[in-house]
């Protein structure tokens with residue numbers, strides 16, 4: 063199956079709260095409204111939430127346990143055999159289940175809950191070729207994708223397509239960050255091709271308590287939006303969420319890659335409670351690669367936002383230097399230091415820090431470059447409105 067979705071795909075939104083009884087009625091109606099492939103008796107159904115790290119539901123880092131419960135009940139109600147699995151970035155899986163409220167929410171339900179462990183090699187297409195993905199994700203009869211609506215310092219937002227990066231297991235994640243993380247477009251393409259290989263039947267996003275600011279970890283800020291959204295096409299859902307937040311879908315790197323791959327076309331057909339959100343705080347993205355290859359390292363060092371420790375917050379727990387794919391972090395007496403020549407700006411350290419002790423910081427040269435770029439865009443926009451055109455470059 064090539065994973066192509068006919069356009070325009072339908073996206074359903076519903077107002078919602080974290081109330082078990084309401085969700086038990088709402089979630090089946092929402093999923094059925096997407097026109098997803100039906101769940102049949104005996105089907106092995108993989109439910110893939112966002113289990114980033116152990117965190118209480120009010121931190122908005124992970125898919126809410128009551129949303130997960132409603133989906134599990136729905137699968138059981140249709141005669142499916144559900145498994146809930148993910149590959150958390152840090153912490154023990156048991157701790158995650160307890161702290162995140164999943165152990166309690168799923169108690170008494172006939173569902174397997176476990177971390178991804180076994181992998182199979184899958185050809186996801188050029189330029190990546192065969193990569194190792196979670197066996198359960200690849201071999202399930204049907205996959206239900208359950209992302210959390212959050213910002214992401216490297217990819218702007220982490221929505222439906224990005225959530226399936228969790229199907230890359232354990233230490234392979236930082237390795238892929240290392241190989242693709244220096245080029246956001248390439249990384250977005252990797253995410254889209256993983257999504258296409260996993261081919262979820264439906265994506266349901268938990269946007270009841272979302273995250274804005276410096277997401278997707280503890281440095282982000284919870285923000286109540288009060289919506290669930292669902293679609294058979296994750297790229298269509300991602301585009302609709304962009305519209306909801308006032309973001310141009312083509313500015314979301316994963317959506318630009320999905321458009322280029324032909325997975326979605328045109329505007330999604332949005333239905334239900336589409337309630338636009340104003341003033342949603344997004345992280346500022348800087349290009350990770352630009353200019354001639356010989357200059358890229360220099361430009362990345364001086365122009366791209368870099369991770370920085372927030373004074374007084376670091377507890378030297380070691381999560382960041384253990385996850386850093388470039389080995390660019392060193393512990394000092396009271397905080398951590400960064401080797402910005404080695405750092406590839408993947409921001410995994412910010413994502414993984416359990417104490418919200420890291421942030422992205424602009425370099426002076428980067429700030430100046432962004433102001434110039436903003437000025438250029440404003441001039442171009444005004445020229446466009448006045449019916450003027452910039453002189454075309456001559457092709458050589």
Ligand code: SF4
Nearest residue numbers: 376377379380382415
């Ligand atoms: S920056 Fe965060 S993750 Fe790194 S050592 Fe300090 S507290 Fe731990």
Ligand code: SF4
Nearest residue numbers: 386405406408409411
């Ligand atoms: S220091 Fe942080 S941003 Fe830089 S490579 Fe390491 S994990 Fe990525």
